[in-house]
Amino acid sequence: MxxxxxxxxxxxxxxxxxxxxxxxxxxxAGFSExxxxxxxxxxxxxxxxxxKHSYSFDPNGEIKLEIEVNNGEFNIIxxxxxxxxxxxxxxxxxxxKYQREHRVGGFGLYxxxxxxxxxxxxxxxxxxxxxxxKKKIH
Amino acid sequence: MSDFNSSIIDYxxxxxxxxxxxxxxxxxxxxEENFTELISKNKFNIIVNFKDLNYISSAGLGVFMAYIEKxxxxxxxxxxxxxxxxxxxxxxxxxxxxxxxxxxxxxxAIKKFSETKSE
Numbered sequence: 172m173x174x175x176x177x178x179x180x181x182x183x184x185x186x187x188x189x190x191x192x193x194x195x196x197x198x199x200a201g202f203s204e205x206x207x208x209x210x211x212x213x214x215x216x217x218x219x220x221x222x223k224h225s226y227s228f229d230p231n232g233e234i235k236l237e238i239e240v241n242n243g244e245f246n247i248i249x250x251x252x253x254x255x256x257x258x259x260x261x262x263x264x265x266x267x268k269y270q271r272e273h274r275v276g277g278f279g280l281y282x283x284x285x286x287x288x289x290x291x292x293x294x295x296x297x298x299x300x301x302x303x304x305k306k307k308i309h
Numbered sequence: 310m311s312d313f314n315s316s317i318i319d320y321x322x323x324x325x326x327x328x329x330x331x332x333x334x335x336x337x338x339x340x341e342e343n344f345t346e347l348i349s350k351n352k353f354n355i356i357v358n359f360k361d362l363n364y365i366s367s368a369g370l371g372v373f374m375a376y377i378e379k380x381x382x383x384x385x386x387x388x389x390x391x392x393x394x395x396x397x398x399x400x401x402x403x404x405x406x407x408x409x410x411x412x413x414x415x416x417x418a419i420k421k422f423s424e425t426k427s428e
Contacts, residue, residue: 183335208395215366219334266404278367278403285402
């Protein structure tokens with residue numbers, strides 16, 4: 172088993188496993204505990220979005236996480252085979268507006284962008300969705 | 310392992326929900342149950358204590374958004390206490406301090422509830 176790859180089913184129960192996987196790899200890459208928590212949260216948000224939007228909470232979907240470390244950069248590549256979605260169209264959250272509209276979501280992508288250097292979505296309809304999260308190792 | 314639990318302490322007319330562990334999309338429904346239970350018993354003065362909460366994701370934050378209006382319509386409030394710096398930072402990034410009062414201790418939040426009541 173390659174410890175730089177994790178494949179899980181799309182169930183929220185597996186989020187703890189995802190966090191553990193990211194924690195270990197980010198630690199190996201040399202990040203501080205503080206940064207590790209930021210990266211872990213960003214990946215948790217990405218996987219939660221996939222479970223919710225790509226697989227609509229169907230617990231049988233596959234989610235693959237891969238770690239790449241090169242040129243001083245720590246990359247997490249997350250691939251799923253669920254429905255295509257374009258989260259980059261989500262506007263920045265406005266908490267007062269959210270309250271008026273009784274919205275309870277929409278914070279995830281904002282946190283991902285805040286805590287990572289780059290968040291890149293690719294979607295090939297009827298094939299796969301991929302999100303790449305990048306963070307420089309200082 | 311994802312571990313999260315919460316307990317509710319009855320403090321006169323105020324309920325204190327104490328959170329522990331990891332609050333994510335998997336465990337957020339447990340906190341929703343706490344709020345639903347308190348609302349069904351017409352208990353609207355709620356303090357949420359974060360002292361033993363290690364982690365929160367947006368799914369956890371969403372729980373607070375889901376119930377705040379209902380609680381304020383009933384002249385109650387959700388006040389938040391004893392967050393560690395990391396957890397506070399996430400609330401702060403998303404603008405939660407605009408909507409929620411955050412205190413360093415339960416005592417301060419209790420005091421605020423009693424002041425509001427006597428106004």
